[in-house]
Amino acid sequence: MPFYLNPNTKEPYLRLGAPHTNIIITPHRLDRLDEDIPPRVEMFNDPKIYMVLDGPPVPYLYENGVSWVKSIGEQLLPVVEAIQANPADPGVFGESPFSCIRLVSREDKDGHPLEDCVIGDITITRYAFYEYPQDSEERTAAQNANKELPAGDESIAWGIGCFLSPRYHGQGIMTSALRTLIHDWAVPYMKARDIRASVNLGNNSSLRVFEKNDFEEVCTLKDWKKVSESRGGGVQSIVVRESPEPSIHSDDSSGVLDADDALAIRLIMRVVNRSLQLHGPGYQITVLSHPEPELFLLAHTGLDQDFSKGSGF
Ligand SMILES: CC(C)(COP(=O)(O)OP(=O)(O)OC[C@H]1O[C@@H](n2cnc3c(N)ncnc32)[C@H](O)[C@@H]1OP(=O)(O)O)[C@@H](O)C(=O)NCCC(=O)NCCS
Numbered sequence: 001m002p003f004y005l006n007p008n009t010k011e012p013y014l015r016l017g018a019p020h021t022n023i024i025i026t027p028h029r030l031d032r033l034d035e036d037i038p039p040r041v042e043m044f045n046d047p048k049i050y051m052v053l054d055g056p057p058v059p060y061l062y063e064n065g066v067s068w069v070k071s072i073g074e075q076l077l078p079v080v081e082a083i084q085a086n087p088a089d090p091g092v093f094g095e096s097p098f099s100c101i102r103l104v105s106r107e108d109k110d111g112h113p114l115e116d117c118v119i120g121d122i123t124i125t126r127y128a129f130y131e132y133p134q135d136s137e138e139r140t141a142a143q144n145a146n147k148e149l150p151a152g153d154e155s156i157a158w159g160i161g162c163f164l165s166p167r168y169h170g171q172g173i174m175t176s177a178l179r180t181l182i183h184d185w186a187v188p189y190m191k192a193r194d195i196r197a198s199v200n201l202g203n204n205s206s207l208r209v210f211e212k213n214d215f216e217e218v219c220t221l222k223d224w225k226k227v228s229e230s231r232g233g234g235v236q237s238i239v240v241r242e243s244p245e246p247s248i249h250s251d252d253s254s255g256v257l258d259a260d261d262a263l264a265i266r267l268i269m270r271v272v273n274r275s276l277q278l279h280g281p282g283y284q285i286t287v288l289s290h291p292e293p294e295l296f297l298l299a300h301t302g303l304d305q306d307f308s309k310g311s312g313f
Contacts, residue, residue, distance in 0.1 A: 001088065002014070002183070002184035002185070003098075003184060003185065004112065006112045006113060007110075008108060010084050011026055011027065011029075011080075012026075012027065012080060012083045012084065012097070012098075013026045013098070014026075014180050014181065014184050014185060015180070016173070016176045017179070017180065019172075020171075020177075022103060022104045023102065023104070023119075023173060023177070024101075024102050024104055024113055024116065025098040025099065025100065025101055025102070025122065025177060025180065025181060026100050026102055027073065027076060027079075027080050027097040027098060027099070027100065028069045028076070028099065028100055029073070029100075030069070030070065030073045030074070030077075033066055033069060033070075035117070035118075036100065037062055037065035037066055037069065038062075039117060039119065039165065040060075040069070040121075041061070041062055041064075041065050042165075043164075043165050043166075044056045044058075044064075045058075045059055046165075048166045049166070050231065051231055052200050052203050053161075053163060054225070054228070057230075058228070058230035075095075076095055076096075076097040079093050079095055079096075079097040080097045090189065091189075092152040092189060092190065092191060093151055093152075094150070094151030094152075094156075094190070095125070095151075095190075096123070096124045096125075096185055096186060096190065098122075098181060098185055099121050099122055099123050100121060101118070101119055101120035101121060101122060101164065101173070101177055102118055102119065103116060103117055103119045104116045105117070119164060119165045119168050119173075120162065120163055120164035120165055120168070120174070120177070121163055122160070122161070122162040122178065123160070123161045123162070124159070124181060124182075124185075124186050124192065124195065126143070126146050126147050126159070127143075127146060127157035127158055127194075127196050129142040129143055129157070130198040130221075130224070130238060130240065131198075131219065131221065131240055134224075134225055134226060151190070152190070152191045153191070154193045155193075155194065156190075156192070156194065157194045158186065158192050158194060158196065159195075159197065160178065160195060160210075162177070162209070164177075169205065170205070174209045175208075175209050175212045175213065178209060178213050182195065182213070182243070193243075194243070195242065195243035196215075196218075196241065196243070197210045197215060197240070197242075198238050198239070198241075199238065199239050199240075199241065200237070200239075201220060201236070201237035201238060201239050202237075207239060210241045211241075213243075214244045215241035215242060215243055215244070216244065217239060217240070217241050218240040218242050219239075219240050220237060220238070220239050220240075221237060221240070222237045223235040223236070223237055224236065224238050225238060
């Protein structure tokens with residue numbers, strides 16, 4: 001099995017590949033909050049981290065860490081227990097319990113961790129559909145529809161979030177952590193096929209992490225999201241990338257997309273309707289007959305096309 005079970009603690013964990021085998025990804029430890037919260041607080045109060053993340057409060061207090069870790073840890077406890085109960089065949093899950101990136105400082109004779117400390121975090125959760133305008137009904141509808149899909153449904157759209165202590169930046173750790181999370185957990189145990197990331201334009205190290213994991217650029221949305229006053233205010237452009245297996249597939253030899261995937265198509269349509277520039281692999285706009293007359297479908301053709309000037313818009 002691609003994950004490990006620590007015989008000393010019964011904790012399941014993922015281990016990064018060489019040269020980062022001293023780094024593991026574990027669930028939150030509800031019984032070790034006093035060890036795990038301080039590094040989180042330190043990271044979230046570092047401008048290199050909080051300026052590029054939307055969620056965590058600024059400043060980030062110890063209590064913020066406790067309530068977050070407790071709520072997420074308790075929510076994911078059933079997954080951890082299912083893995084512990086049947087590690088050889090734990091089943092299929094709608095969540096990842098593996099999120100705390102830890103540097104191991106001491107191991108037992110078999111290589112299982114005995115001592116470690118939190119140095120970062122990586123999550124794969126139901127995607128937030130940043131491509132739809134902030135606070136729009138479309139975004140809420142897309143999020144709700146995606147949330148309703150049952151565990152194991154290959155059409156679920158997943159989103160990645162991550163951060164690492166600046167002390168460890170630039171060593172390839174997050175690139176390896178993302179690869180490990182996807183290949184050792186999300187693909188085999190969540191059946192994740194459609195994994196996306198939305199990154200602030202200019203956050204080049206994050207963009208590189210996804211690029212090195214072969215995520216392809218879907219679009220760049222200019223001046224797209226409002227930035228909180230505690231992070232300087234204004235608006236920020238974002239770049240959306242997706243994992244190599246595309247979220248929408250051609251269903252015939254002409255390369256025309258499957259009209260059933262209305263959610264994904266609407267998502268792209270919304271972007272197009274906003275006359276925003278789309279980069280990345282080439283697409284061609286094709287109009288198909290469909291009950292909804294405004295529905296345009298996109299097909300991969302290998303052509304480069306600027307959608308803002310595209311036909312039919
Ligand atoms: C993004 C982040 C997780 C990357 O972690 P990391 O372990 O340092 O990433 P890696 O070392 O695996 O890869 C970083 C890549 O970006 C490159 N990079 C780093 N800083 C860069 C910069 N300012 N400009 C361009 N590239 C940069 C590195 O050289 C490396 O690429 P390379 O292997 O081709 O040399 C980390 O920088 C971080 O925590 N940032 C703040 C939070 C954040 O941005 N989270 C992501 C939100 S979507």
